[in-house]
Amino acid sequence: MKLKHAVMALQAISSREINKFVRQRGRLFSALVRPALWLFVFAVGFQNVLGISIMAPYETYIEYQVYIVPGLLGIILLFNGMQSSLAMVYDREMGLMRLLLTSPLPRWYLLLTKLIAGTVLSVLQAYAFLILCALFQIELPLIGWLKALPALILGAMMLGAVGLALSVYIKQLENFAGTMNFVIFPMFFISSALYPLWKLEDAGAEILHLLAQYNPFTHVVELIRFSFYNQFNATSFYTVIICLFIFFSLAVWGYDPQRGMARKGGKPG
Amino acid sequence: MNQTNKSDNSGDTVLQITSVSKSYGKRKALEEINLQINAGEFVALLGPNGAGKTTLFQLLTGLFVADQGSIVIESYDIRRFAVKALAGIGVVFQQPTLDLDLSVGANLKLHSRLHGIESKESENRIQHELERLELLDRINDPVRSLSGGNKRKVELARALLHRPQVLLMDEASIGLDPAARQSLVKYVSQLCHSRNVALLWATHLVDEVEHADRVAVLHQGQLLADTTPDQLILKTNTQGISEAFLKLTQTDLKNKEAMI
Known part of the structure; x- marks a missing residue:
C-alpha cells in the first residue's frame, strides 16, 4: 500500500462520513440533547442529593454539574462510536460496504479509516457540547479544553473500536437496538460517569463496584476528567490503550475473510 | 513484485x-x-x-x-x-452499491480515491466514462434521482474507472x-x-x-x-x-x- 493511496482513501472515507453527518442535520442536535438533558435536568435535580467530596483530580468541592461533564463527554463518544458501527451495519445491508471491502486496500486499513472518521465526528460533537457547557456557565478550566483533546481522541477511538468489533457480529439493523441496550446503558451506568466509584463501595454494592472498576468506559471518563485538570491518570491511559488494541484487533479478525466471522459468512445464491 | x-x-x-x-x-x-x-x-x-x-x-x-x-x-x-x-477487478454487484445521497460525480470520485487515482486523472476518466454512457449531463445530479437503468450505468462507469x-x-x-x-x-x-x-x-x-x-x-x-x-x-x-x-x-x- 502506497502512502499517497492510503491518504487518499482516508480522505475519501472521512469526507463521506462528515458529509453524511452534515446531511443528517438532526444528528448533531440529538447528540447534544442527550447529554444536555443529563446536565440541565438530572444533574440540577440531584445536585443536593449527590454531594461530591474532595477527590482527585479536584482540589476543592465542586458542583455535581461539573463532576458529570467528563461522563457526559464520554457518553457522546460512546453513542457516536456505536452509531459508527450502526453505519457499518447499514452500509453492509445497503451494499455500500461491499464497495469498501472490494477496494484494493488492506482490511485493517479500511477499518482504521472508518475508526478515524468516526473519531473526528465524536471529538467535534464533544467540543460542541463543551461550548454548550460554557454558554450555561458550567465552570471548567479553560486549559482543560486543550489538555483534554488527546484523551477525547483516545477515548473516541477506543469506543469506536468497540463499535467496530460489535458490528462484526450484528448481521441486521434490527439486532442492533438490542445490542445498544445491552452495551451502551450498562457501560454508562456501571461506570464513574454519574457518581464516583467510592459511592458504590459505600453503598455495599461490591459486585457493581468491581464491574465499574473493570469497565473500559470508566477509564475513558477518568482519563478525560484528569486531563481536564492537567493531570495524567496512568491506569486509565494504559487501560484505554490496551482496550483499543484488543477491540480493534477483534474487529480486524472478525472482518478477515480467511479467519474471522466473515469466513463463516455469505449466503447461498 | x-x-x-x-x-x-x-x-x-x-x-x-x-x-x-x-x-x-x-x-x-x-x-x-x-x-x-x-x-x-x-x-x-x-x-x-x-x-x-x-x-x-x-x-x-x-x-x-x-x-x-x-x-x-x-x-x-x-x-x-x-x-x-x-x-x-471491476465489479457491478447484484445489489446496488451506490451512495444514493451523493451525486453521480461524487460517487465516482469516492471510488477513484479508494483506488488511489490522482485527482486530475480521476476527473478525466470520470468525464470519459460518463460521456461514453451518455450520462455526462447528470454528473451533478444525486444518484437517487436517476432511473434504474442509469444507476446501473453509473455502477458500470465506476467499475471501469480504475481500468481493470x-x-x-x-x-x-x-x-x-x-x-x-x-x-x-x-x-x-x-x-x-x-x-x-x-x-x-x-x-x-x-x-x-x-x-x-x-x-x-x-x-x-x-x-x-x-x-x-x-x-x-x-x-x-x-x-x-x-x-x-x-x-x-x-x-x-x-x-x-x-x-x-
Whole structure:
C-alpha cells in the first residue's frame, strides 16, 4: 500500500462520513440533547442529593454539574462510536460496504479509516457540547479544553473500536437496538460517569463496584476528567490503550475473510 | 513484485478459477468449479436462482474465501495477494452499491480515491466514462434521482474507472426493462472487445447470453457446461440456448455429465 493511496482513501472515507453527518442535520442536535438533558435536568435535580467530596483530580468541592461533564463527554463518544458501527451495519445491508471491502486496500486499513472518521465526528460533537457547557456557565478550566483533546481522541477511538468489533457480529439493523441496550446503558451506568466509584463501595454494592472498576468506559471518563485538570491518570491511559488494541484487533479478525466471522459468512445464491 | 509471489499464469488468461468449492454448513454451494477467462473474452455465467452464481462472485471479489481451490486474478492469488488481485477487478454487484445521497460525480470520485487515482486523472476518466454512457449531463445530479437503468450505468462507469482487466457483473440487469437490458449487454459486449477486458456476466436470463463468446452453465453448485453458445446448442441437441439451458438444468446431474 502506497502512502499517497492510503491518504487518499482516508480522505475519501472521512469526507463521506462528515458529509453524511452534515446531511443528517438532526444528528448533531440529538447528540447534544442527550447529554444536555443529563446536565440541565438530572444533574440540577440531584445536585443536593449527590454531594461530591474532595477527590482527585479536584482540589476543592465542586458542583455535581461539573463532576458529570467528563461522563457526559464520554457518553457522546460512546453513542457516536456505536452509531459508527450502526453505519457499518447499514452500509453492509445497503451494499455500500461491499464497495469498501472490494477496494484494493488492506482490511485493517479500511477499518482504521472508518475508526478515524468516526473519531473526528465524536471529538467535534464533544467540543460542541463543551461550548454548550460554557454558554450555561458550567465552570471548567479553560486549559482543560486543550489538555483534554488527546484523551477525547483516545477515548473516541477506543469506543469506536468497540463499535467496530460489535458490528462484526450484528448481521441486521434490527439486532442492533438490542445490542445498544445491552452495551451502551450498562457501560454508562456501571461506570464513574454519574457518581464516583467510592459511592458504590459505600453503598455495599461490591459486585457493581468491581464491574465499574473493570469497565473500559470508566477509564475513558477518568482519563478525560484528569486531563481536564492537567493531570495524567496512568491506569486509565494504559487501560484505554490496551482496550483499543484488543477491540480493534477483534474487529480486524472478525472482518478477515480467511479467519474471522466473515469466513463463516455469505449466503447461498 | 518478486516473481515467486506470483502464481503461474499462461498466455493472456486473466482469471483462473481452479477446483473451487464452498459450503454453507452441510449444503454445498459450489463444487469443484474450474473456469478460465482470457483478456477480451465475454463469458456468460448462466444459472437459475440459487445455482451458486452470487457465491462465486463473493469468492471472486474476496468478500469470502473458498473452502478449497484457488482463484487467480491477473496472476495474483486472491487468498495470498488480495489487495493486488482486487486492484485488477471491476465489479457491478447484484445489489446496488451506490451512495444514493451523493451525486453521480461524487460517487465516482469516492471510488477513484479508494483506488488511489490522482485527482486530475480521476476527473478525466470520470468525464470519459460518463460521456461514453451518455450520462455526462447528470454528473451533478444525486444518484437517487436517476432511473434504474442509469444507476446501473453509473455502477458500470465506476467499475471501469480504475481500468481493470477483469469485469465482474452479477445479475447487473435486474430491475431493468428489456430494452435497457439489451442495451447494457450490447454495451459491455462491445466494451470487452474494444478494451480487451475479460467479462464474467452472471445471469439467469437466457437472452442475455447471445453476445457471449462462451457460456458457462452453473446449476446446484456444479459447472455443467463451458462452451460457445453454438456448441452448447449442438451438444445438447436442441434448437436454441433457452432449450439447451432447460434441458441441462432439468435433467438430473449424472445424465448431464454424460451429455456435455
